[in-house]
Amino acid sequence: MRIAPALAVIGLVALFGAPAHAFEIKQVTSPGGITAWLVEDHTLPIVSMQLGFIGGSANDPPDKPGLANFTFDLLDEGAGALDATAFKGRLEDLAASYDLSVDNDLLNVSLRTLSANFGPALDLVHSSLTEPTFSDQAVARVRGQLVASLERAAHEPHSIANRLWWNQEMPGHPYGAPGRGTPGSVARITSDDLRGFVHGRLAKDVLLIGVVGDITAQELAPLLDKTFGALPAHAAPSAVIEAAPRVTPELLLATLPIPQSVVVFGQPGIKRADPDWYAAYLVMHVLGGGGLTSRLSLEVREKRGLAYNVYAGLEPLLHGGVIQGGVATENARVGESIDLIRAEWRRMRDQGPNAAELAAAKTYLTGSFPLGLDSTLRVAELLVIMQRDHLGLDYLSRRNALINGVSVADARRVARKLLDPDALIFTVVGAPENLKGARAVEPTGG
Secondary structure, rough: EEEEEEEEEEEOOHHOOOEEEEEEEEEOOOOOOOOOEEOOOOOEEEEEEEEEEOHHHHHHOOOOOOHHHHHHHOOOOOOOOOOOHHHHHHHHOOEEEEEEEEOOOOOEEEEEEEEHHHHHHHHHHHHHHHHHHOOHHHHHHHHHHHHHHHHOOOHHHHHHHHHHHHHHHHHOOOOHHHOOHHHHHHHHHHHHHHHHHHHHOOHHHHHEEEEEOOOHHHHHHHHHHHHOOOEEEEEEOOOOOOOOOOOOOEEEEOOOOOEEEEEEEEEEOOOOOOOOOHHHHHHHHHHHHOOHHOOHHHHHOOOOOOOOOEEEEEEEOOOOOEEEEEEEEHHHOOOOOOOHHHHHHHHHHHEEEHHHHHHHHHHHHOHHHHHHHHHOOHHHHHHHHHHHHOOOHHHHHHHHHHHHOOHHHHHHHHHHHHHOOHHHHEEEEEOOOOOOOOOEEEOOOO
């Protein structure tokens, strides 16, 4: 058993509801070479594990979008000798929660259970990832559920606006494709596709592991080999290319007879590894984050009462980055809301934040961060994100300094470089009145 010596001591306020004290992130390496990041917390007899397999829905075959999502919807529907009912019954017996989800860049697996049941629960994880049954009955049932969900989403304004926006912002790239698939693509996915996905995508070289709770490094190390040792050594090569977000403006309108229009907007952004990340993070907090104190909220909501909520923020992806925001407002005032968003975008680009705005953003972003780490699972999720983004074991001890080190000059320079009001794409779903310059599209496509 090998336990890597790299440690990081982190002071987190109110972590797990306990008083402030230091925690260590330990890099644990199993005898078979599988690595996990661990935070021990013996306050409660609970262990949480978060897994992230690099390569999410963006890796789906172009003719079968939704393959990753469909597969992950089935991984707890029977594995090994257990059918769907027996598998879920065993989870209940172990008081274990087991959740699977997919995003553009990661396949996510979450497990939370009592520390006494962690080993047996990992046996279920092992079976789920290495020998899912994909029975005809389960595949047909889940396929039906997924198709019904997609058909409902096809008529839901927020889903339509978001789908249209991604299609326009990332034309021809997998990020612009429907990650959950379409009714037609889900219908084309076969059991062989599902099995091929498991064997080709769930591999040790793309696996990130975060564990938090009532377990030691010595106890965890052998469990890593037992649970994940049988996975393939290497995943199928990724065919996802770097994204080239669209830099020309667009205003799309999908007409639906609803009293309030939904608007999604944004432009190209930056990746997490960009050296200007922290300055951009602060700029976007001042512009579109921070609840009621952001510039967009002050102008759109507080001064004019046009919307209950308006927001915009960075969304970094492994193969690109965007800035995305949203607002919903009554049909008569959609054009006014869009004009205000463009104006504030331009003002931030031209002037940047002032010293008071930047100081307030720093206070909020450093002070609120620990409050989100309110459970072992939340911290386990953060450990995976830190590994995905190559932030280092000592990231949490450096984060505040990185944010506080951004000067007003830095923020203004990055605002000028990053923000482009002439590259904003807006997608509107609803029945807005007198919206000028919009290109009509069908709600089902661009």
